[in-house]
C-alpha cells in the first residue's frame with residue numbers, strides 16, 4: 565500500500581495496536597504511524613519497533629493525514645472534543661472503529677464537516693486476516709477508497725450501509741471470540757478422545773482454518789461442504805446431529821443476536837462493557 569500516508573492511531577489498546585501491527589506487516593513503515601494512549605508508557609515495545617508513541621493526541625493529529633480512532637465508546641466524546649480544533653476538513657480522513665457511534669454523532673461532536681469513515685475490523689488484523697466492514701459518512705464516499713486500501717492490505721473488506729455496523733460488530737469483531745471458543749471446545753473434545761492438549765489444539769485450529777478456507781475459496785454454501793463429509797449412517801453425521809440436539813446452531817445465533825443488542829447500546833450507556 566501507499567506508505568506515504570501519515571497515520572495516527574488514537575487509543576492504541578487491543579484493536580488499535582492490532583491495526584498497527586497489521587499495517588507494518590503489510591509494508592507500512594512504523595515511523596509513519598503514531599500511536600497514542602493516556603498511559604503511553606505501556607507503548608514502549610512499540611517505540612522500540614520504530615513507531616512514534618505518546619499521549620499527545622493533538623500532536624498526533626497534526627502530523628497525520630489518516631486519523632484512526634480506536635477508543636472505547638464512552639471515551640470518544642472527550643477525545644473528539646480534544647482533537648476537534650486540529651482536524652482539517654481538507655487534510656484529514658477520520659476512520660472510527662468505535663462500536664455504536666455513528667458518523668453523524670462524530671460530526672456533531674467535532675462541529676465541522678470532516679471526512680469520516682467507519683470501520684469494523686477484528687483482531688486478526690494483526691496477522692493480515694481481518695474481516696473489515698466499512699461504511700462512509702455523507703459526502704465521504706471518496707474516502708472509502710483510502711480506507712479500502714488501508715484495510716484491504718490487512719485482510720478482506722466489505723462496504724456496507726452504516727446501519728449494518730452494529731451487525732458487523734457482532735458477527736465480525738465479536739465473531740473472533742465465538743470461533744475461538746468453538747476451536748477450544750473442539751480441542752477439549754479431542755483431548756477426551758486421546759490427544760494431548762497441544763496436538764488437539766493444532767488439529768482443531770488447522771481444521772477450522774481449512775473449513776473457513778473451503779468456503780472463502782469455493783464460495784460454496786457450508787451445507788454443500790458438509791454433505792461431502794457426511795457419509796450416510798457415518799461418524800460425522802451422528803456427531804453433527806448430537807451437537808444440533810444440544811443446540812449448537814441455536815446457541816451461535818442467540819449469542820450473535822445478544823452481542824448485536826449489546827453493541828447497539830454501548831455509546832448510550834456508560835456502564836456497559838465491550
Ligand SMILES: NC(=O)c1ccc[n+]([C@@H]2O[C@H](COP(=O)([O-])OP(=O)(O)OC[C@H]3O[C@@H](n4cnc5c(N)ncnc54)[C@H](OP(=O)(O)O)[C@@H]3O)[C@@H](O)[C@H]2O)c1
Nearest residue numbers: 575576577578579601602603634635636637639662663737
Ligand atoms: N477489540 C476488538 O476486537 C475490537 C474490534 C473492532 C472494534 N473495536 C472497537 O474499538 C474500540 C476499542 O476497543 P479495544 O478492545 O481496543 O479497547 P481497549 O483495549 O480498551 O483500547 C482503548 C484504548 O484507548 C485508550 N484511550 C482511552 N482514552 C484515550 C484518550 N483520550 N486518548 C488516547 N487514548 C485513549 C486506552 O488507553 P489509556 O487508558 O492508556 O488511555 C486504551 O488503550 C471500541 O470502541 C471497540 O468497540 C474493538
